Amino acid sequence: MSAEDELLLLARGRDSQMEAALGAMLIESPALLGRELRQDLSRQFDYSRMKDTYGRVPQLTAVEGALNELKCPGAEFADGGRLLFDIQLEDSQRGWLLKRFRFHLHLPPSRSIGMVRIHLNPKIWHDPLRIPRCHLHVGDSGAHVPFPIMHPRLILSLICEHIEPDFGVSAEQGVP
Amino acid sequence: MTGFSTTIAFGLVRRLAAVGLDTPSLYLLIAEAAAIPAIQADIAAEVQVQLGVGLRHLAATDVRLDCLENAFARDPDRPVTLITLDRWLPKLATALDRNVVLLTRSGAILLLADPRAAERLLTAAPNLRNRLSDVLAIRPDEAFGGTVA
Numbered sequence: 001m002s003a004e005d006e007l008l009l010l011a012r013g014r015d016s017q018m019e020a021a022l023g024a025m026l027i028e029s030p031a032l033l034g035r036e037l038r039q040d041l042s043r044q045f046d047y048s049r050m051k052d053t054y055g056r057v058p059q060l061t062a063v064e065g066a067l068n069e070l071k072c073p074g075a076e077f078a079d080g081g082r083l084l085f086d087i088q089l090e091d092s093q094r095g096w097l098l099k100r101f102r103f104h105l106h107l108p109p110s111r112s113i114g115m116v117r118i119h120l121n122p123k124i125w126h127d128p129l130r131i132p133r134c135h136l137h138v139g140d141s142g143a144h145v146p147f148p149i150m151h152p153r154l155i156l157s158l159i160c161e162h163i164e165p166d167f168g169v170s171a172e173q174g175v176p
Numbered sequence: 177m178t179g180f181s182t183t184i185a186f187g188l189v190r191r192l193a194a195v196g197l198d199t200p201s202l203y204l205l206i207a208e209a210a211a212i213p214a215i216q217a218d219i220a221a222e223v224q225v226q227l228g229v230g231l232r233h234l235a236a237t238d239v240r241l242d243c244l245e246n247a248f249a250r251d252p253d254r255p256v257t258l259i260t261l262d263r264w265l266p267k268l269a270t271a272l273d274r275n276v277v278l279l280t281r282s283g284a285i286l287l288l289a290d291p292r293a294a295e296r297l298l299t300a301a302p303n304l305r306n307r308l309s310d311v312l313a314i315r316p317d318e319a320f321g322g323t324v325a
Binding site for chain 1: 184186187190221222225226319320
């Protein structure tokens with residue numbers, strides 16, 4: 001087996017683990033997840049990290065067939081950052097499963113990195129070596145950095161409490 | 177009836193969370209009769225999500241006037257009580273008015289009524305009216321209502 005084939009096999013194994021993690025993560029209902037995310041965003045306002053969303057996001061809509069979508073067209077951070085996300089969930093016999101999500105974090109202009117994107121692509125054919133199904137983009141980079149499968153609430157927490165305050169902060173900005 | 181602030185269950189339960197469940201709270205919530213089932217479901221979901229506790233739900237017609245002490249006994253697992261005034265019961269209004277101290281000892285009490293019942297309650301129960309934390313118009317939560325799951 002060539003080195004390229006070995007790497008492809010390893011990448012397929014990694015994607016299989018992602019698929020297993022997605023299959024094991026059942027969501028009770030899109031409405032409940034939406035209420036939980038709304039509460040999480042409100043808590044960020046309580047901690048003065050975000051501006052008040054007044055409970056208006058995310059919004060839940062039926063997309064097509066068994067698909068529901070939770071959409072946040074924009075939530076603003078106190079320092080000028082902005083978060084947009086959409087999460088698609090599919091009804092299955094076992095419960096609701098994550099089908100696709102996109103979290104787009106626009107960092108404040110003072111940062112050296114413009115944006116961070118975390119994507120779970122829909123399950124279609126892809127080259128696992130180049131595009132892991134769940135991945136992260138930093139800035140305008142086209143590189144797809146593998147990202148672990150996590151509950152959307154955990155991703156939101158990671159973005160709000162770690163990525164947004166830290167990414168692209170220069171040494172001078174970071175010193176109190 | 178006009179002039180009351182409008183809220184949704186999310187905002188109402190945020191208020192309860194801010195003051196804490198150990199602080200007695202008594203709210204009169206006014207909603208169109210057709211919207212009451214959706215609002216009941218919204219309140220139950222928000223109490224669970226935001227406060228991590230269950231909601232005790234009583235219909236006015238279920239409250240036994242001779243056992244008010246039991247009806248309003250504090251339940252540590254369900255410290256928020258929603259009483260839906262599903263029909264006008266003058267004896268219940270009088271009993272609530274006379275036992276308002278008992279009522280407010282139970283944690284957070286939410287009285288949900290249509291505009292007509294709410295108006296009659298405000299007129300017939302002056303003690304209760306004086307103890308109200310607020311009177312709010314409440315509408316279903318459009319973000320998670322409708323036909324979606």
